[in-house]
Amino acid sequence: MKRLLVVYYSHSGDVARAAKSFVRCLNIPEVELSFECIKPKADYPYPWNLYKFFDVFPECINGEPPEISPPKFDEDDKFDLVILAYQVWFLAPSLPIQGFLKSQYAKVLEDTKVITLVVCRNMWHSASETMKRMISEVGGIHIDNVVLTHQGTPLATFITTPRLLLTGKKDRLWGVLPPGGVRDREIDALSRFGRQIANNLSALNDPFNQPLLRGLNAVEVNPRYVIPELIGRVLYRPWAKIARFFGKQGSWSRLPIICIFAVQLVFAIPIVLLISTVFQVLFSPLIDKKISHYIELLKSPSGLVRS
Ligand SMILES: Cc1cc2nc3c(=O)[nH]c(=O)nc-3n(C[C@H](O)[C@H](O)[C@H](O)COP(=O)(O)O)c2cc1C
Structure with a gap:
């Protein structure tokens, strides 16, 4: 009997659905499957209000997560595999997931194989590298990394994702834009990962901690x-540092700086995109090798070799 733990946090339900689809084929007698939904002691609103949405930004970047409620598992429990499903908030793992990884309960990951599943709009690189670091800090063995992004072009999700987060609406806006969040078909397709694990349960004993999900298109990186x-x-x-200097999350003293940050972000995003395109064109011979190396790092551990 193999013991599997699925740890997740979810707001709109996308991460929860993704995690459940991932392990669908693992609902078999040989596997004891446990689910743990992380619950911050003070949870975040859904749909978000605009100010609260931006007010979590400093803590996401500074790594100051909330306290979480005690989970159902015992931190000294031993599992053969932990699947950690999370979302990205401001280029970082969401605060509840950071809260779990910085809590005493993260001890459950010690010397245990961990697969991460990230669901987000499309900007997951920094969060993924932060997760790898945090998992290794608590002694977890990160063996695979799966990425799922929202449907539609970056321009479309620039509208559909904030609309989903701020209103909870997923339908096709104006009948033109794609629905918000992740495509149902792609959520269903995540079951291929659980199937591969179910067909290869003995690999959970592998002392070399090789990835289990290679060759399944677990990670795609858009250069x-x-x-x-x-x-x-x-x-x-x-x-994030300046905003934090003005006060804690929810405090009135930092309201002006959070508002200034939000407004400048609207202008900064197109400027950054323009500068990075020009930079990439001008300096391509100098930076191409470094970028390829970084892409390999982002794809690791699952995407390095196609089997
Ligand atoms: C506060 C906040 C910040 C976000 N920042 C990012 C981001 O930096 N990159 C990204 O790709 N998605 C970002 N997202 C989008 C979420 O990662 C995405 O909506 C995810 O599907 C949420 O899953 P859930 O609704 O199941 O929690 C952000 C969402 C929130 C609420």
Whole structure:
């Protein structure tokens, strides 16, 4: 009997549906499957109000998560595999998931194989690297990484994702734009990963901790997003520090700085996209190798070799 734990947090339900689809084929007698939904002691509103949405930004970047309620599992429990399903908030793992990884309950990951499943709009690179670091800090063994992004072009999701987050509406806006969130078909297709694990349960004993999900198209990296994300991450840091200097989450003293950040972000996004495109064209011979190397890092551990 193999013991599997699925740890997740979900707001619109996309991450929860993704996690459940992922493990659908693992509902078999040889596997004992447990689910744990992370619950912050003070949860976040859904749909979001605009101010609250931007007010979580400094803590996401500074790594100051909320306390979470005690989970159902015992932190000293031993599992053969933990699947950690999360979403990205401001280029970082969401605060509830950071809360779990910084809590005493993350001990359950120690010396245990971990597969991450990230669901987000389309900017997941920094969050994924942060997750790898946080998992290794608590002694987890990260063996696979699966990425699922919202349907539609980046321009379309620039409208459909905030609309989903701020109103809860998923339908096709004006009958033209795609529905918000993740395509049902892609959520269903995640079951291929659980099937591969179910067909290869003995691999959970592998002492070399090889990835289990290679060759299944677990991660796709669009090279065009690499530089904008790196620039975004660099620009976010000072804003997060300054905002935090003015007060804690929810405090009135930081309202003006959060509003200034939100307004400048609307202008900064197209400027960053333009600068990074020009930069990439002008300096392509100098940076191509570095970018390819970074892409390999982002694809790891699942995407390095096609089997
Ligand atoms: C506060 C906040 C910040 C977000 N920041 C990002 C981001 O930086 N990159 C991204 O791709 N998606 C971002 N998203 C979108 C979520 O990752 C995405 O909507 C995800 O599907 C949420 O899953 P859930 O509704 O199941 O929690 C953000 C969402 C929220 C609420």
